[in-house]
Amino acid sequence: MQAVIHNEVIDTILERRSVRAYTDERLTESEIQTILQCALWAPSGMNQQTTRMAVTQEAALIAELAEDAGRNGFYYNAPCFIFFYAKKENKWGACNAALAVQNAALAAKALGLDSVVIGCVYDYLKSQEGEQKWQKKLALPEDYEFVLGLAVGHGAETPQAKPRNQENIIWK
Numbered sequence: 001m002q003a004v005i006h007n008e009v010i011d012t013i014l015e016r017r018s019v020r021a022y023t024d025e026r027l028t029e030s031e032i033q034t035i036l037q038c039a040l041w042a043p044s045g046m047n048q049q050t051t052r053m054a055v056t057q058e059a060a061l062i063a064e065l066a067e068d069a070g071r072n073g074f075y076y077n078a079p080c081f082i083f084f085y086a087k088k089e090n091k092w093g094a095c096n097a098a099l100a101v102q103n104a105a106l107a108a109k110a111l112g113l114d115s116v117v118i119g120c121v122y123d124y125l126k127s128q129e130g131e132q133k134w135q136k137k138l139a140l141p142e143d144y145e146f147v148l149g150l151a152v153g154h155g156a157e158t159p160q161a162k163p164r165n166q167e168n169i170i171w172k
């Protein structure tokens with residue numbers, strides 16, 4: 001790690017890890033509210049606020065998605081799952097949703113929780129069958145499309161940091 005200035009926000013960013021094992025402790029309503037508000041307060045292109053989020057702590061619902069998508073255990077038994085959808089055909093829809101996901105992940109970390117971004121159900125949720133079934137189930141309009149999910153909970157592992165490629169930074 002290069003020398004950086006440390007404070008609470010920066011350390012939260014640097015210490016977030018994708019966690020792939022969770023206890024079954026549920027999140028409190030205020031934890032969920034805080035995470036969702038932080039996601040909602042992400043910036044969006046021309047302030048169009050194109051991201052919709054659907055949150056669940058219904059284990060059966062997440063398990064049904066795993067079954068439908070053929071992705072057994074994709075959420076690592078996290079008790080909470082947030083679906084992030086973008087308005088279709090909006091130039092910045094996917095970017096806006098991704099920014100909301102990261103705000104949510106950082107808010108979770110700041111609350112002492114852990115998370116992992118989930119893209120592996122993308123192909124299923126974007127398929128005709130996945131859109132028809134799940135957008136109805138989640139009460140999302142047809143002109144929205146899935147971007148990413150976030151599994152959130154109390155982590156039951158402490159993964160090693162994955163080194164970052166410093167060559168990805170260009171100084172001119």
Ligand SMILES: Cc1cc2nc3c(=O)[nH]c(=O)nc-3n(C[C@H](O)[C@H](O)[C@H](O)COP(=O)(O)O)c2cc1C
Pocket residue numbers: 016017018019020116117118119120121148162
């Ligand atoms: C767009 C995107 C999709 C991802 N999809 C998955 C996924 O489906 N399953 C999973 O376990 N991790 C997924 N991840 C997490 C990455 O594997 C993880 O961020 C990366 O390995 C770096 O590790 P770190 O988050 O601990 O720094 C995804 C991350 C991103 C940004």
